[in-house]
Amino acid sequence: MTSVRGPLLVAVSGPDDADTSSLVRRLAVLLRERGVTVLALPCRGCFLCRRLPVPPRVRDAGEPGRDAWARRATDPERRGPWPRRAHALLDAGLLAARIAVARLRARARARGRQAVVLTDRGPLDGLVRFGLPATSRAAASFRRIADGYGLTLLVETGPGTLRARGREEAAGPSADWWDRCRSWSRRLPRVTRLDGDGAPSLVAEAALLRILDTMRERERAAAAVPERGTAGARRHVVVSVYDGADAPAHRSGGALVAGKVARRLAEDFRVTVVTAGRRGGTEERDGIRYVRLPVGRAGPRAGQLLFLVLLPFVARRIRHDLWLENFTPPYSTSFLPLTSGAPVIGIDQGRPGEASRRRPRLPFLLVERLGLRCYRHIVTPNSADGSTIRRLNPRADVQVIPNGVDQRLLDEALLGTGQFILFLGRIDTWVKGLDLLLDAYDRARPPLDLLLAGSGAPAEERRLTALIAAHNRDPLSRIHWVGFAGEERKRQLLRDSAFLVMPSRHETFGLVALEGMAYGKPVLHFDLPALRWMRGTGDVAVPPFDVAAFGARMTELASDSALRQCLGHRAGITAQHYAWDEMTGRYLALAHRLLDSPAAARRPPRKRGASSWQTTR
Known part of the structure; x- marks a missing residue:
């Protein structure tokens, strides 16, 4: 059976430090009784946190009134004073160092068995405590640490329960604190809420079940993915998109769509995302491998051109069964089907069209028309562009798949x-x-x-x-x-x-x-x-x-x-008729059809009132 790599990292977060520390000790005892190697790591802040209280946060995005919504993200009032930002960076750095050491110690103790590292504080606590804007460097540091956690248990304890336990000073975290906590808990990965108002034994039992479920999921995921080069390995799908996390000048809807599609494809395939960045490198997040091409320093237009020039060479080096190429404006295609031996799906999320006639420095439209004729499969989000592409390339199978949106209750x-x-x-x-x-x-x-x-x-x-x-x-x-x-x-x-x-x-x-x-x-x-x-x-x-x-x-x-x-x-x-689950499901069905998998053409269930599966073929 395939072993799970590395110990499971679990954070216990909440408004009361004593409650989270007590829960960590209970969980350590319960897990050891089940033969799991456990390392309990106290992480109650850096040496400044233990000596100096964090000053009150500067309120920003949640405030009503004109001064709040008209404020720029770079304003000093929104970023907070520099001592707070420096304190947050120091705290994040020390937390990351403690976690790295704890993982090494847990792996050495486990000797191949299952291991869990429990911390009585996590990145969520730091983000909430310092009240950091989402665009700050300290917030980015805490979020990178959160990506390494397998589970964060958020213990929601009300003021009445805290008073009953004799902790008057902790009773009543402000509404602003809870607003920040709920906001960050929705954006960080793998956060589970626990009702902390119950008896401590019941809270510990619920937390234990969550940890054991996570451990079983890791085992199933490890067993389901064969090693590379072995028989029965999953098909490899590559998604290429210029817009990366560190290309701030070109944040666009195409990057969001590519991310949603990649996560949906990862349910059935091994997925690699090729994107641009200021520095080259590879990393793996949430089961998806990310490859960054170092073209961001060349500037917006030159970086896009370099990305398209390098893409065919990258396709020759990365073995793949299917490639999804997001067209990059204003240059559109990279003629990728000419160099890839596998099927290529062109995704038209940013074709320049008539808007580029104002900039005739390069024959964009000529490159677009020649490039589109190389593709046999093209996806576009609207019927008008689908008809245009069909006229330019009558042989292409053009699928119209609209974009989606995160569903929310209408207030x-x-x-x-x-x-x-x-x-x-x-x-x-x-x-x-x-x-x-x-x-x-x-x-x-x-x-x-x-x-x-x-x-x-x-x-x-x-x-x-x-x-x-x-x-x-x-x-x-x-x-x-x-x-x-x-x-x-x-x-x-x-x-x-x-x-x-x-x-x-x-x-x-x-x-x-x-x-x-x-x-x-x-x-x-x-x-x-x-x-x-x-x-x-x-x-x-x-x-x-x-x-x-x-x-x-x-x-x-x-x-x-x-x-x-x-x-x-x-x-x-x-x-409500444009749910991401349905829209990305159409990409998944198209990938299965092209790869001729036994699970081919799995169409998501049609919801009443949803737009139909459109095609111009």
Whole structure:
């Protein structure tokens, strides 16, 4: 039987240090009784934590009012004072060092048997305690540590229980503390909540069951994956996408879609993701191998070109059974089917289209047309682009698979409300139509402020800064650019906005629009063919590039909360038909069909009202 590599790392987190330490001691005894090697590691902070209390956190994203939503992510008020940030980095570094030593000790004691390392504090405690913004370096350090944990047990203990146990000083963690805790627990991997108000023995029993379940899952996963080179090894699928975690200028919906698809394919295949980065290297997270090509330092455009040039050579070195290539704008394809001996699926999440005619430095459209003819299988998220690709390559099997969105309950109380008009996306003044948006807002002068959230290449950000300065002539500026918005910040902006604007000259799907619709927010956009999947679903479409009409509808939506409520309800219902589980399931079914697996063509169950499986073939 295949052995499980390394000890299982388990953190016990919660508002009361004494409770978590006591639970760790109970779990250590129970696991040893079952023949498991256990190492209990006390991790109650660094030497500064034991001598100096952490000062109160600077409130930011959760605060109501204009000063909160108009604040940039790089503002000192949001990043907090530098002593707090330095303290958090020191604490994260010492925690990582203790964990590394504890793993070595546990592995030496186990001698091939199962081993568990228990800590009475984890990365979740550090993130909550220091109140770190999601984009800070200290938060990134804690999140990297969290990736190494096999399980985090969050013990939720109420103030009444703490008082009954004689700990008055710990009774009553603030509502702000619990808000941060719940927010981070949703974003960190493998976090399980436990009811800490019960008897300590019952809490320990529930925690023990969770740990044993996790250990059994690790054993099953290890037994299910044969060693490389042995008979019966799983098929290898490679997903390539330029947008990586450390390519901040090109964060796009394509990277999100590639990540969702890769995680779904990993259920049945061995998956490798090839992406760009400032430094080369490989790493493995959640069962997926990531290969970074060191092209990020070349800049946005040159980096994209280098990525496409290197991709065929990488395909020759990585043995694979199927390759999913995300087209990279503005250069589109890399002619990968000419160098790969396996099937290649081209994914059109960012083909430049007509928007690149403004930049005729290279024959983008000629490269695109020649490259598309090399592909036999292409996926596009909208029917309009599917028809265009079918005309360019009549032999291709073109599948239309829309993007998805994380499902959430629609809050009826928030429908029709909002404090500002929101643009959310990559900063590209021409493609995203930001010049048109500012002109329309300046002409119409709607009663709500305009907020722009996103980041882009340095040249594009400078261009946007100049545009905003030209339009912000009043002493009280009503146009705000807050920079890059992380996941927590993005959710806050979507929740507090009145409606979204999408003035793009070119789109392939409009994933941001779908995310806004999931929050019950109407979407105002130009009537582009790629955005007609929204028609009649809580959107407001105006003739393409009609600035006057765009401004008029912007004023109408900003002034009429009843209209926003009606459109928002319709938008929220529509977003429920675009679940990620169903959309990524279509990629999985396509992969099975091409690889001729015994489990071929497994189509996900069709939900009532969901969009049909479309094809232009």
